[in-house]
Amino acid sequence: MSKNYDLVILGGGMGGYISAIRARQLGKTVALVEKGKLGGTCLHKGCIPTKALLKSAEVFQTVKKCGRFGVKVKELALNYVEAFERKNTVVDKLYQGVQQLMKKHRVDVYKGVARLLGPSIFSPMAGAVSVEMGEVNETLIGKNVLIATGARPRQLSQIPVDHAHILTSDDLLDLDHLPTSLTIIGGGVIGVEWASMMLDFDIDVTLIEQEAALLPGFDADIQTEVLNQLKQRGLTVHLNASVMESEVNGGACLVKGRKDNAPFTVSSSHVLVSVGRIANTDQLGLGNTNITVDEAGFIEVNDYFQTKESHIYAVGDCIGGKQLAHVASAEGKLAVKHMFDEKLDLTPLSFIPSCVYASPEVAMVGLTEVEANQMFTKIKTATFPFQAIGKAIVSDETKGFVKLVVNEKTRDCLGVSIVGEKATELISEAGIGLVLNASIDEFGETIHPHPSLSEAIAEASLLAMNEPVHI
Template identity: 30%
Template structure:
């Protein structure tokens, strides 16, 4: 059903408090998505899921107060249309970015979404809940393990249920303010809550009704790729869609996987108080990173009590009473791992089943992802795909970029190729892993005569003052041109250094020019300057602020 908007004239309000009272009363109606009541205008606007409630129930809730009365409904001028310029299937970052761009171009847009609520993976079960929980765990960890000897840790305890409640509160607030509120008053955009199915290249069916459009954008996102392990399905497991809904802290969390989702959650739950074991198939965590990054991070994680088993092949999974039991071969040695919960973090797969893609001949590749060309077109030219469902860069900012770019290419006079030549990324462990551009292997493969310069954080004044010297900053330059071509950073808040390096790479700033820039003393960004200087000099032989 459509997420419907109900506009009402309301009598009896005498102040802003009255408006708040009505909003609170309507909030108790199951299915209400958003509410906004204005005392000066004597009006209220409500969005609701018509599968769960109705306009009558909302009106009855207002009238039941006895003080306020609905005196009329403000009707829409136009009846529902089935013809649009663009139909978007999905409701996450790529979908919203596309809808906003299309509306700016004065195109009529229909967004069809079901499964995860509006906002998609990031705000509901990905970036937002994980990062706020990571920050919670970080504060708890440093309260109990301060870096300064003059601070005596107390008997700090965690209220896990309250942590989850506060996480949910943030998710709901951002979902409303950054998604629902953004489009609710946009006359160019209609949102329907339903599962969609492509009938042909211009027609989509949703809730037994057919809609047509000049162009279609598939932005259905991704879900956890669950490996076919004997006994796993019967034993039960958690994914990112269920992990953040737990109300009790796992006693012993076993994580299958060793990339960014696995590592972020491993450290977060370990800091909150869980025992954590990581089972990684390859011989290194983060196998796409260089060994200096992965081995140093592994050492830090193990110092916090996280057990990391690499080169692991899982033979079977089963449950005995309250325990989950994994039989595995760890570097050819048989091992039994017992825990209380299993979290699957073995990669992602595209949400492409049951949309009619196969019947239409849309090409799929890798783990059920949609194959697109450099303009984000699928194998059918007027059908585009953007975001996680393409399987290229599975982060919110690339999804937003692709959603907007796809619309620009649909309706613009000139098509623009997607450009990921300078793409910064972050893994939110502590210390963070931050990277942009090429690493040494990629420079070698591209036949670039490169040089790397690494400065340890123990040589960065800000890190010394903070008594947090874990990690390093590594810059990579083209020796022939002196231009930066990449960087890898392992540092607390290392992500905050990425944009300076990204801009330097994009606009061809040389290492010499970077060294000449003023970098305030006792900032982490000074580490970039020191790493640049260390291409030519030993910074240990320089005084503070010396060049």
């Protein structure tokens, strides 16, 4: 049996379900195929559950420090089982919301495994979708197809994951008790967030990173600040280090590595392997089409997210790039606009905010200082510390800063990096400014509420204008 649609979407994560909603808003018929739960990695294995646990960790630390605010607590205890259950409750509430959205917008959802077909009796073009739903098979024929199948944790052959002691981030989210100690392999965003969370839960953490700094791709000053703060909180770090092998012996996990040509061994109750993600493209039947993938398995697309089959698009983690939920949703909406001949503006894709929900929080948009120096002949930077901001002092959160990268000739702001309290909330102002090609004058002369952490953006702009006020 076959059914026809204007758009068939493979994958029900952020890239998939938001694209479905946009297509329905344009009056198009939409089918969405998801083998697991609607909401995808972000909702079930990524953004949301980790942030729920990070919030519990933050509250735990806040209460421990409440004496500084004149608040006394007689007894403080962490109940991780309740924090774990709260995480599940948050996820379930949002999951129900996504399900309701699909019903509201009348998107036909198929729970099953999708596979692309080549030219057949169903369609002269490649791209008809076979859906296996247990004992029932359905064939969906779309005028357009959107692949949004996401990615999964990459593993290391020398550190085999056993899902009991040596874990991926997916496994760690399913662990209903805290490790007594944790070794993290990989100092990217996911590794740093888990390191911060476990430190807040008073767990001993060792982090191993093969590069010279944590958070590759972020501004060097941000990398240094995050490293220093995490070390002050008790993190043991091995940079420029490689991992060679692992061993599980009783209740101990041993990770053996090399640093500065010398061997080292780390022992912990659990190990988190956090070394990037690989595309979920290997079981899609891409070989039945002209769609190409790169060496890592990510689908190759043009600027409008079209594959080599012009009616088949791909967005989100399965095409590589910045593997972020908000990127997938933005790409999905742009792809839908393109396939249905709507006016679209690709400018916002050049100014994607990247965030780290650790303690300290980190956020950046635009160029780093190194990137700007490679592209422009003369730039300047301005760094304004939160310790000079009244609201930061009120909150007793004075560590960190706002850093601007500026084109000295045009006075355009090229990039903004923030490390400190509420950085992930503050970055949106910078993002809007960069999309609108704002100058430091416009940032600096915009009236910001007082007292607020957002004043740091204005103060950094005034500093870049050589008109500093509070420093």
